[in-house]
Amino acid sequence: MKRPSIPQAPYSGSCLCAAVRYRLNARPLAANACHCMDCKKLTGATNLLMLLCERDAFVHEQGEVERYCKRADSGNAIDIVRCASCGVRLWHEPLSAPQLVFVAAGTLDDPSWVVPTSHIFTRSVSPGVVIQDDALVLRDGPTDRAALFDAFKRVYGA
Numbered sequence: 441m442k443r444p445s446i447p448q449a450p451y452s453g454s455c456l457c458a459a460v461r462y463r464l465n466a467r468p469l470a471a472n473a474c475h476c477m478d479c480k481k482l483t484g485a486t487n488l489l490m491l492l493c494e495r496d497a498f499v500h501e502q503g504e505v506e507r508y509c510k511r512a513d514s515g516n517a518i519d520i521v522r523c524a525s526c527g528v529r530l531w532h533e534p535l536s537a538p539q540l541v542f543v544a545a546g547t548l549d550d551p552s553w554v555v556p557t558s559h560i561f562t563r564s565v566s567p568g569v570v571i572q573d574d575a576l577v578l579r580d581g582p583t584d585r586a587a588l589f590d591a592f593k594r595v596y597g598a
Contacts, residue, residue: 443572444553446596449497453548455523455530460503462530464543468493470588471545471554475569476561476581478512482520482529486566489545489556490532492588498531498541505530514581518542537585558582558591 451464468491479488504524511517519533532542545554558576559565571577576591 443555443574443595446553447550451548451550453530453543455503455526455528455547457523457526457528459525460505460523460528460530461501462543462547463499463501464491464493464497465499466494466497468543468592469540470558470585470592471556472558472560472588473556474560475563475565477564478510479561480564480566486569487559489554490542491545491548491554492585493541493543495533495539495541498543509535540585557595558588560588 446467449464449466452461454461470492472492473487473489475487480486482488505521506524508520508522509517510520517535519535520529521531521533522529528547529544530547531544534540534542545551548554555572556575558578559571560578560581562577563579574595576587582588
């Protein structure tokens with residue numbers, strides 16, 4: 441499968457009711473699909489496709505949000521940020537890495553270019569999920585997010 445090119449930043453997105461809007465002013469650091477059971481429950485889908493981004497490049501432009509703090513089996517905690525009106529999950533803020541924001545790719549105004557360069561927790565991958573030949577595939581979570589960043593750079597260049 442030929443990957444689409446990444447458009448120039450900024451990238452904008454919103455929730456379903458458009459009460460909450462955000463903007464990402466820089467290219468993401470990674471495009472990752474997580475196949476863990478928590479992410480499946482969060483999305484109601486086979487995986488969660490996220491853009492890992494620098495916090496300094498992320499702007500919450502408008503709208504009231506609610507947060508839910510989820511502690512993973514690893515012990516790491518993450519704030520899941522949702523629209524206070526329609527409940528759509530928009531982004532995550534990992535408490536162990538406050539310099540990062542994980543944006544839910546499906547909430548972008550144009551998500552057509554987002555194809556994962558890494559897949560994590562593939563031990564619970566759902567049947568029928570397509571994993572690109574050039575993607576990093578990890579059975580569990582990464583010990584260091586640098587592996588996800590490196591996979592993105594390997595596919596798309598610096």
